[in-house]
Amino acid sequence: MKTIIVCDAIHEAGLELLAKESDINVINAIKVPKNELLPLLADADVAITRSSTDVDDKFIHSAKKIKAIVRAGVGVDNVDINECSRRGIIVMNVPTANTIAAVELTMAHLLTAARSFVYAHNDLKQDRIWKREKWYGVELFGKKLGVIGFGNIGSRVAARAKAFGMEIIAYDPYINPAKVIDMGGEYTKNFDDILACDFITIHTPKNSETINMIDEAQIAKMKDGVRLINCARGGLYNEAALEAALKSGKVAFAGIDVFNKEPATNHPLLDLDNVSVTPHLGANTLESQKNIAIQAVEAAISAARGITYPNALNLPIKADDLPPYLEPYIELTSKISFLAAQLNKGVIKSVRLECEGEINEHKDSLITFAIVGALKEIAGEKINYVNAKFLADEKGIITEAHSAPESGYKSKITVKVATETDVISIGGTVFDEREQRIVDINGFKTDFKPKGKMIFFKNNDVPGVIAQVASILAKANINIADFRLGRGEGGSALAVILVDESVDKHTLEALNALETCIWAKYAVI
Template sequence: MPKVLISDKMDPRAAQIFRERGVEVDEKPGLSKEELVAIVGGYDGLAIRSATKIGRDVLNAANNLKVVGRAGIGVDNVDIPAASAKGVVVMNTPFGNSITTAEHAIALMFALARQLPEADASTQAGKWEKNRFMGVELTNKTLGLIGAGNIGSIVADRAIGLKMKVIAFDPFLSAERARELGVEKVALDELLARADFITLHTPLTDQTRNILSAENLANTKKGVRIINCARGGLIDEAALKKGLESGHIGGAALDVFVEEPATASPLFGTPGFISTPHLGASTSEAQVNVAIQVAEQMSDFLLTGAVTNALNMPSVSAEEAPRLRPYMALAEKLGSLVGQLAHGGLSAISIEVEGAAAELNQKPITGAVLAGLMRVYSDTVNMVNAPFLAKERGLDVREVRHDREGDYHTLVRVSVATSEGERSVAGTLFGDYKPRLVELFGIKVEADLTGPMLYVVNEDAPGFIGRIGTALGDAGVNIGTFHLGRRAAGGEAVLLLSVDTPVPQATLDTVAKLPGVKRVKPLHFDR
């Protein structure tokens, strides 16, 4: 009988489900790290929330551990690379608290519109300042959604019910899905200029960090009110404070902060500012939902091997795994490359396989491509839930299998349709089963996709390699490898450089100004 430890306070339904399914369970919330290390070796599964920290020390002692289940979305408290190296599957429950978080965002929007916290404090202090608190109606106002995924779509539905006009910025939102939601898809600049209220529902990634930067906040409509129940770090908090103090921003409500617990934020006390202590998922219903889901997922895995919402393991049978593993590594890197390079709204993606790859189960390969593609924008996506997320956003996914023999013994091609046209990349496996890029946007180029890299589009001309090498050398950036390709002599060329460390922004700006450079983009891939 598998044995599970629940090490954080969790709804009793979790333990009940484990026992009903035939899994032995112990409930020991509040263990110290030393206490957890002492006993974790006796368990096959570990069900946690946010309090338990699963680092290398715990994993090193967990000799029988097979799965960690996080009842909730965030897995910042789990060392996922270390868990993967240990062979431990890490699962979360990304959709169990969606309604709760969406409702909290709506509640904060009402609180901003009617100045409820200030009015409450004033009234309870014995003042009757009826004329001081002049609010605004939500009806006929424009709500700007940054992120129209699961939570964002719920917020849109509630806002439309309040007779608001909803506009949305989301790279994965198709025109069809936007019509289905009843929202207008717009570019970020247009959203900033038009929205009376802005609410964020996107994870924190390199692409979304400070998406409401000082510059973008300055470009918002005067008097805009901003709500963030997603992740700290999406808003430049110092710039937000300045905007509130100047009166350009009419109000802001944050449930999340860059530093948490936020016990001394500079925003505290700023006029027009409302804060809550990360309450997005704090309802009794949400706690029940995530507890039930984590218990069901872990039980299924321990008893049948079924995998749901795993962050470090695809949905693959034991028989298929050895053959598919290198192909999925290649597919994920190609998806990540497209996600980092293709700009403009994505509406469709095609995954083509030929040669040896055409003889395999294509679903895990497709899942790996989608996971790589959308991981650029989402910190909860994985090979299991990536197809669901793509469908939710209206992304048309096509799988193509070719029986033909090509230039390579096996080939995976990923093509995406964007507002700027089709973009395609292709890769193969070399004899040692290492993934290798062989074509980039129609240009033949061979490169390993690993670690930090730099992508440059330039005019093919003498002296360019020397100039870029000098620019990087002067900045102390060491080049690992050069990978070159061009359409024709003197035409457009691409350069992929692997570098030992990420290239600083100032150096990127310097490279962008070199003669002949058309585009510069930093890339990053798992090693």
């Protein structure tokens, strides 16, 4: 049994998900005072935290068994990542669960920047003043929106702004320009093109490159009456420079959700009447809090089982040196190799990674994750991203990464795990930036998410097989969540059956006993 401790409040959906896992012990410390939390950490393998719990020296020293920290949210300012790395603790966050919430809040500030909505509202509702001529705004239609950072949030803001008839100009040196061009926007490598826009919104992480990215010099190049939005991170706009520009009228209006130091209850921007402000509400929707909890719990469960570490921030490869599109492939590689090892139990002889498309240039980084996933079944907690290659070499396991010929995918990875008796080959790709899919198994075409409890059933392709399988599962009170069927050329078929309940050995034996069955195997990711 692995133990996950929940240190801070998360949505009930996350707790319910934890309760369903029979191999996970849960310590619910949500209501435990922080001065009483440390002793409870001693038995934890993984901790889920939010901003209320500092993962500092005391926390790390008390958590003697801990292997991973999941920050249920984006920011990790309260986590000592360097010390965690020194101790071999992997730190993860949940960067995409609040995407839609942040996008829609950005749009609220964008519209307010155009129409001074909050001030007109206060005039009428609070002061009972009806003065229409006071509130002439501007239209979004036909205006240029400069988008700094065109990732999950920035690209979605652009799509919504385009629906208002805005012209989109995007600056992001880490994306393929086609991402902007394909949606009808203009991609630029010249930052001055952004500064010439009517509205500017920023959606970048906070790091040495982006702190004070908009300062006095950049504001001076902007057109008079520009309108600025920041719903990303405090400090991306130099706040003193922004205040001065708002007072002078150079910047007509600003929409700000984040501040350099929070809470910002005495910030000078609050005194200005051409600023709309919110107290860091980017993730504050019921839907996003549920998504954050579910994704954090799923990451914690995966880490506790040693399968994969979604959105890990202190991997042995430098994330800053890798393009954002690689992140889901890192996780997918671990999942696929872990699945292959479950379907091909035995003494592993080799782990081979094949990459095609633009992912190919990163095959030497990805092979580490393939090794960890494949060897997890036999090495358990002994294996991590630092010692993976060493352990494989020690066991005489051949590990290699190769280029694969193009097969029509923009990017695709295939992991082949060979034992003394068999070879299992599993291929996968990523759609729409983060949607992971397994698309083939030993030549059988398929399409399913690598997640959950799964039965793999290879059989002679004759009538009545599906009914027989369904009957056995029904008798075992196992609900079928999804059923994917791939057909081969030699008169055989491979079904991938996603189920809601665990499958015991008796049910698996009953499936293997069917006359049409070639083999039936069970795996969990």
